[in-house]
Amino acid sequence: MTLQIATDVDGVATSSALSRGGTWLAAVFLSATFVIAALFIPVTGRFEIAIGLAGLAVTGFGVIAALRTTGFARAIVFTVAACAGLYVFAFISASVSVSEGGGAPSSDYVLLSMPEFAVLVVGIAARSLARSLTLGTLAFVLGAGGVQLAAWQAGMALAVDIPVVASYLALCLSVSALWIGRRDAARGTAxxxxxxxxxxxxxxxxxxxxxxxxxxxxxxxxxxxxxxxxxxxxxxxxxxxxxxxxxxxxxxxxxxxxAPGLGGSVSRALAKVPALVGVVRDAEQQGLELVVTGDVEALNELGSAVTRSLERAISECLLNVLQHSGVREAEIAVMSSPPEVSVMVSDSGSGFDVNETGDHTVGLRMVVVDSLAEIGGSVQIWSRPGAGTAVFMTVPVAA
Amino acid sequence: MNPRSVRPPRGSTALELDPLGAISARGFLVVVAAVSLLCAVGLTITTADQVSSWPLAVAALSSLVAGYAWFLRSAFRFDHGVTSDRFSIAFALVAVATVLNSLSCLGSNIVVRDDWGLLTVGLVLVAAAPFRTYNELRGYTAVAGAGTGLLAVLHGFASLGDGIPLPVTVLVAVAPALAMGLASVAYARQLLHGIYAERLQQADDRDAQIDELRRRFVDDDVVGEIGSLRSDVVPFLARVRSAGRLTAEDSARAAELAQTLSAAISASRMLDSLGDHVDLLVDESGLSLRMHEDDRATLRTLLVALQDSPHTRPGSVILELLEGESDRFGSVRCASDDVRALRADVTPFLRMTRLMFRSASEQVVGEELLVQFDIDRLA
Structure with missing residues (x-):
């Protein structure tokens, strides 16, 4: 859009990001549980734990599928499958713990809590608050409830798993906060x-x-x-x-x-390069007309520190054009030659003698040369009185 | 556009591309902060028998409160928000809280899962996901994982002597921070890609719209509608060209058509629909038509938001644009019976105005919300 500000218009990007985040969260908790449970096979000699691990794998697939699917009915089916897998794992783990004796843990022990955490996230990526809360509650009731049922059936002492209950409530709150915020943002977006x-x-x-x-x-x-x-x-x-x-x-x-120029202003042509948008907008706001050419997308490959230094340097060059060149037009040309990127800011203004120390050179030396030198870049300045100025800056892609 | 196929700029955050996302990110941060503090206080109270040093326990809670207070303050600031430096301070304070919490029960810890620091250091990363880059979060996740692992080892030797193998203790201790940290990395990365893809899609849509407008402009023969171009001028020129000679009547007719066409061209002025959104537009120098399109779109958004607010007094929205000898500036006025509620309604758009106009400011004057701004650039 004109304002060069992208917006997640219908929440698709947010849902997709939540899905990806939830997948990682569940994967880590389930993997940790899987490793710990697997360690118990050689220690206890109880090979039925492998069946429990299979249940855990089903839980993992169910959670990830529920997070990825766009259909609500399918999400419910996957959630139920995930909880069924969790039940199998919980029943076998609890049975083994109880039969091994020696201070068997209660039903809130960590080997059961971690997969419960994983199951709780199934609803976070749903496309409405109601669906999100429904799926989360279903996972809580079937997942945490199923674990308690399995523990009871295996003869394990029951205990309310406070962290799981707290996590469920916290997830409900967080998802609600996200959705309320998204609703406000959507209004602004529209x-x-x-x-x-x-x-x-x-x-x-x-x-x-x-x-x-x-x-x-x-x-x-x-x-x-x-x-x-x-x-x-x-x-x-x-x-x-x-x-x-x-x-x-x-x-x-x-x-x-x-005819050229009927498409829009310079800043609008820079949709792919956010780093330059602010610089160009500031310069335009001060009355400079800019032409941006070359491989501008190469700037996206720069590290954040390099980008910041380069932004500062380009801004200083443009400020110099405004203050000293006597013209209102300048060009920014970007050249990519991995592992370096070069940017040239030029104008056809009054120019100056680069060997003289004056207002023209102080800013360039202080801001441009010094800041780029700090990140391993270099600067060349070409200028003559009456013949314009060109500042050629080269920076490393990674710094 | 598929988010997987785009390559957003390194070092960018989703919020830099989508400032309006800050609305939900802040709400989420408030909830995470509340959950973290409740979790810390609750677990400290319920596992009080495991605390071996109350000064350290209190210091841990204080550090956690300070960390989140700093984080919240940064997130609600009008300027650059949660910068890398600001988040590093918040994370450091929360990490210190984790260490202090762990040390406060050194020697008396029964189960490592009761240490709230292991959770809060992960939660702060979850809250940071919209604000910071995924590369930074990856680094913080590694730090959090390593730190919680070391603390677990320390407790393994000092406290937990109930036969639980050390690797299991470490895995249980590291899992929450690692899970939440990696989740935040994945979230931040995917959101950035999604928003960037959206940005490119919008650019494509914009180009398509301009092409469509160009086509319609031609199809509707807008040029032909100028004066009597199609009905009089074209037939006249075609006849003269066909005849190959000019008569005295033709010269007189040409002069007459030239006069008519000249007037029509002068009358054909730029469209301006900005005035549609205000009750009174004061613009004696025709500045509205000459403003930069980004500035006009920003103003239009603010004006529409003001008109949409239920707190706006009907008929009170005034846009004034003034041009001096060396400067240009403008103001938007809007009356309301509850000006503060009106300001709250349009806060995101006031922020947008500040973002686009370098010197924009807003204030409540009596029963009016007054927004003032300098106009630095023209189209």
Whole structure:
């Protein structure tokens, strides 16, 4: 959109990110449980633990499938499957613990708690708060409830698993907070999108209009005036050609609208390179007209420290153009030559003597040269009085 | 656009690309902070018999409170928000709380899962997911995993002598921090990719819209509608060209058509729908039409939000744009019976205005919300 601010319009990106995060969370808890339980096979010699591990694997698949699916009914089925797998694991683990004797733990012990945590996240990526809470509650009732049931059936002492109950409540709260925030953000998003699109429309139509009227003024109107001034008689070749051109363009106005610059401002062309958007916007706000060329996407490969230093350096160069060059136009050219990226900021202004110490050079030396030197970059400055200035900055891709 | 196929800039956070995401990220942070503090206080009380040093236990809680207070303060700031440096301070305070909590029960710890520090150090990473880069979070996760592992080893030797193998103790201690840390890394990475893909999609949509508008502009023959171009000028030019000669009547007709067309071109001015969103537009110098499109879109968003608010007094939204000799500035006024509620309604859009206009500010003046801004650039 015009404002160069992307928004997660319908929450798809957030849901997908929650799904990915939940997958990792569940995977770590289930893996830790799996490793610990597997360690007990050689220690106890109880090979039925392997069946429990199979149940744990089913739990893992169920949780991940529930997180990834977009269908609510399927999510419920996967959640039930995950809880069934957890029940099998809990029953076998509890049975082994009880039969091994020697201070058997109660039903809130950590080997059962960790997979319960994993199951609780099944609802976080659902596409509505109600569905999210429903799935989370289902997982809590069937998962934590199933573990208690299995422990009871195995003769294990029962205990309320406070961390699991607290985690369930915390998840409900967190998901609610996210959804409420998302609702507010969605309202803002809708307004912004509408405003930006309306603005795009106005600006585009205005540009087309301006281009068309300018063309009409310079051609058709000028030719009509020329005809009005001509004496009666045969038309000369130049007049015939002008009339042919006018009639051809009026027959296909799209030719008139193919002129460059009708697409939008410089900052809008930089959608892929957020690092430059702020710099360009600031410079435009101060009245500079910028042309950005070259392999601008190479800037996305830079490390954050390098990006920050380069942003500062480019800003300083543009500030120098504004303050000292006497012109309002500048160019930023980006060149990629791995493992380095080079950026040249140039203008065709008044220029200066690079060997002199003055206002022109202090900022460049202090900010540009020093800050880029800190991150392993280098700077070359070409300038002569009356011949413009070019600052060529080279930075390493990784620093 | 598939998020997997895009390559967002290194070192970016989702919030940098989507500032409105801060609304939900802040709410989430508040909940996580509350959960962390409740968990810490609750577990400290319920496992009080395992505390061997109350000064350390109190210091641990204090450090946790300080960490989250700093984190919340950073997140609610108007400027750069949760920067790398600010989060590193918050994380350091929470990590110190984890260490102090662990040391406070050294020698008397019964089960390592009762140590709340192992949870809160993971929770703070979950809360940080929207704010920081996934690479940073990966580093913090490694630190948290290593730290909790070391603490578990320490307890393994000092406290836990009930026959639980040390690797199991370490695994149980490390799992929460590792699980939540890796979850936050995955969340931050996926969200960044998703938002970046959305950004590119919007750019494509924008280009498509401009192409569509261009096509409609041609199909609707907007140019032909200017003056009597199609009905009079084109037939006239075609006839003269076909005849190959000019008569005295043709010259007079050409002069007449030139005059009409010139007037029509002057009358054909830029469209301006910004005034549709205000009850009064004061713009004597025609500044609205010359403003940069990003600034106009920002203003339009704010004006629509004001009109949408139930707290706005009907008919009171005024946009004033003024141009001096060397500067340009503007203001938006909106009256309300409850100005503070009105300001709360439009807070995200006020932030957006501050983001786009360098010198934007808002204040409550009597029963009015007044937003002032300088206009630094023109289209």
């Amino acid at each position: 307004l912004m999108s509408g405003a930006a699109l309306a603005e795009e429309r106005d600006v585009a139509v205005a540009r087309f209009n301006a281009r068309a009227t300018s063309w009409l003024h310079d051609t058709v109107l000028a030719d009509l005036r020329a005809l009005a001034a001509l004496p009666p008689g045969e038309l000369d070749d130049a007049t015939r050609q002008a009339l042919d051109r006018d009639l051809a363009n009026l027959a296909d106005v799209s030719l008139v609208l193919d």
